[in-house]
Amino acid sequence: MDAGQLRIVYMGTPDFAVEPLRRLVEGGYHVVGVVTVPDKPAGRGLKVQESAVKRYATQALPEVPLLQPVKLKDPTFVEAFRALSPDLAVVVAFRMLPEVIWAMPELGTFNLHASLLPQYRGAAPINWAVINGETETGVTTFLLNREIDCGAILMQRRLPISGTDTAGTVHDALMELGAGLVLETVDALAAGTVRPVVQPDAAESRLKPAPKIFKEDCRLVGEGKNWRDYPVRGLYDKIRGLSPYPGAWCGFRETTMKVLAAHCEAFSAGEVPQTADFDSDGRQYLRVACADGWLYVDRLQVAGKRAMETEEFLRGYRF
Known part of the structure; x- marks a missing residue:
């Protein structure tokens, strides 16, 4: 036919x-x-x-x-x-x-x-x-x-x-x-x-499922865990896989933050980060130490605010 x-x-x-x-x-x-x-x-x-x-x-x-x-x-x-x-x-x-x-x-x-x-x-x-x-x-x-x-x-x-x-x-x-x-x-x-x-x-077969994604699936750091419990590449891939929608999220100070874009870097030889929280120079970067490297937040959206690039966010936020 x-x-x-x-x-x-x-x-x-x-x-x-x-x-x-x-x-x-x-x-x-x-x-x-x-x-x-x-x-x-x-x-x-x-x-x-x-x-x-x-x-x-x-x-x-x-x-x-x-x-x-x-x-x-x-x-x-x-x-x-x-x-x-x-x-x-x-x-x-x-x-x-x-x-x-x-x-x-x-x-x-x-x-x-x-x-x-x-x-x-x-x-x-x-x-x-x-x-x-x-x-x-x-x-x-x-x-x-x-x-x-x-x-x-x-x-x-x-x-x-x-x-x-x-x-x-x-x-x-x-x-x-x-x-x-x-x-x-x-x-x-x-x-x-x-x-x-x-x-x-x-x-x-060894099959990988693709179920519907719910809010808790988008959470970067699970309850009772911290950033150092996760390889940085896994978190980076999760952010990519949830971008642009529905967006990966995490706790940030007294609120929550969607991480809309990011990049990652392995620790330098002998580097031992001293912080388990977000680190920033207050001007250009916002990052957090994971198990084997830094996760840099490039674009974000704090709860109740609009999405913005990290540099713009830092201009109006005191660390």
């Missing part, structure tokens, strides 16, 4: 999901429906916010049905989805689908995941790959089944992670790489040239 003739339903929510949809639309693929989350109030004013995918779809595909189900098993949504007569469904950063939906298209439903499956299954694969100091990640397309991120792999593409990359830079690179892979996967499924590969059993 010609890929351009496939009736495709696209399902996604955040910015990461916009680029693949854009590529499909601009590539002339036949997108017959878009599914995204309902609008919801957000921010201090609780202003109703639309998803990034909805904002793009309403502009680029004004004649295409846009579905925003609250419950994916709702009979009304199931019938509306069936009425689109999809040959293929594409899912990027959406919700877990019920079988009645993912099994409906003749060619199935595939998902784009921001890791090299079976590694980093879960909600935050980009963050955890950087936090864990990985030097490589990638994107995977796979067929949906009853288990989260466990379906048969269709295609993969790899991406190196540099020692200075953050979750933000890796996100943007994977967004571009993933968009291209979505089109490749659609073409391969239409042509019948891709053979799904079953993922290995988690019980037989």
Whole structure:
């Protein structure tokens, strides 16, 4: 079958999901429906916010049905989805689908995941790959089944992670790489040239998870511990992996501070720091001694204040 003739339903929510949809639309693929989350109030004013995918779809595909189900098993949504007569469904950063939906298209439903499956299954694969100091990640397309991120792999593409990359830079690179892979996967499924590969059993593999990140996961120094209990590189990688969002944090004097950017240096030969707290010259640097080196804070946000570079912060703070 010609890929351009496939009736495709696209399902996604955040910015990461916009680029693949854009590529499909601009590539002339036949997108017959878009599914995204309902609008919801957000921010201090609780202003109703639309998803990034909805904002793009309403502009680029004004004649295409846009579905925003609250419950994916709702009979009304199931019938509306069936009425689109999809040959293929594409899912990027959406919700877990019920079988009645993912099994409906003749060619199935595939998902784009921001890791090299079976590694980093879960909600935050980009963050955890950087936090864990990985030097490589990638994107995977796979067929949906009853288990989260466990379906048969269709295609993969790899991406190196540099020692200075953050979750933000890796996100943007994977967004571009993933968009291209979505089109490749659609073409391969239409042509019948891709053979799904079953993922290995988690019980037989050393797999690294990527669960949703909560506030306590972002804490740099655990309860009852101090900076000297941690290798400096591990803390630096954690800061990178949580930047720009949600941000690593720690206690600072009588408040808390988000560490938005940092760099690290090994101790000089014979250097034995005398302080277990933050050290500063009051003008240019703010640092703390870890187990094997200095962690320098380059950009920060003290609770209740705006984000700023360290030098700017120090101009208004007396050490």
